[in-house]
Amino acid sequence: MKDGPDIARIGALIGDPARANILSALMSGKALTATELAAEAGITGQTASSHLKKLQEGGLLVQAKQGRHRYFTLSGPDVGTTLEALMGLAARKGHLRTRTGPRDPAMRTSRVCYDHLAGDMAVRIFDSLQSRDFLKITQDKGGLGLTASGEDFVTGFGVDLAGLRLSRRPICRACLDWSERRNHLAGALGAALLVRFQEEGWLRREKDSRVVHISSHGHENLNRLFPSSLD
Structure with missing residues (x-):
C-alpha cells in the first residue's frame, strides 16, 4: 500500500x-x-x-x-465543503436524483452550505468580490485571501476580521457551487457574511431546510453591495 x-x-x-x-x-x-x-x-x-x-x-x-x-x-466546515464539491461533480456528470419537488428551485436560488451561503446570490457575491480585486490567490491554507481593499470592504460592512484571524480556519475558501457550477465563498469570511446578512434582516432560513429566502429589501441591498458586471 x-x-x-x-x-x-x-x-x-x-x-x-x-x-x-x-x-x-x-x-x-x-x-x-x-x-x-x-x-x-x-x-x-x-x-x-x-x-x-x-x-x-x-x-x-x-x-x-x-x-x-x-x-x-x-x-467541521471542510466536510461541508467536500460534500458540496461532490454534489457539483455529481450534477456535472448527470448523476441527479429523479425525484424533484417544489423546494428544488429555491435550493438552487439560495441555500445554506453548512455555515455559509450558496446558490446564485452566493456566486454573485464571489464574482463581485473577485472582479473588484478584493480577493487574491495566496499560498496559505485555503489558497485564497483578501487584498487590502478587500479587508477595508468587509470591515466596513461590520465583519470582525481581527476576530476571524484568531481561528485556525482559513479566512477565505472557494467552494464549488453544485447548482451554479461556479465558486461561492466559504471559509471564516463566508460564514461571517451569512451571519451579517441575517443580522441585517436581509434573509431568513426556512425551518428544517437548507433553503434561504431573501427579502426584496435584501435583494436590493445585496445587489447594491455586490454589484455585477451583468447589471
Whole structure:
C-alpha cells in the first residue's frame, strides 16, 4: 500500500446511500438527533445508529449530548465543503436524483452550505468580490485571501476580521457551487457574511431546510453591495 491519505475509506463512508442522505441532511449546519437523521435517510433507528457510529469513527461527524438526547453535526466546515464539491461533480456528470419537488428551485436560488451561503446570490457575491480585486490567490491554507481593499470592504460592512484571524480556519475558501457550477465563498469570511446578512434582516432560513429566502429589501441591498458586471 502506498503512503498518503486514505481517500478510499472516506469515499466508502460517503458512498453508502443511507450515509450520504445523513450527511446531506447535516449540510444545513443544524444539529440533528439520530431519530431525525433516520427519518431523513429513510431507515430504522437501529440502522441509523450503526451508520452514525461509522461516520463518527471516520471523523465525519461529531456528537453532543444534551439531557437524554444526542445531537449530531458535521465535524467541521471542510466536510461541508467536500460534500458540496461532490454534489457539483455529481450534477456535472448527470448523476441527479429523479425525484424533484417544489423546494428544488429555491435550493438552487439560495441555500445554506453548512455555515455559509450558496446558490446564485452566493456566486454573485464571489464574482463581485473577485472582479473588484478584493480577493487574491495566496499560498496559505485555503489558497485564497483578501487584498487590502478587500479587508477595508468587509470591515466596513461590520465583519470582525481581527476576530476571524484568531481561528485556525482559513479566512477565505472557494467552494464549488453544485447548482451554479461556479465558486461561492466559504471559509471564516463566508460564514461571517451569512451571519451579517441575517443580522441585517436581509434573509431568513426556512425551518428544517437548507433553503434561504431573501427579502426584496435584501435583494436590493445585496445587489447594491455586490454589484455585477451583468447589471
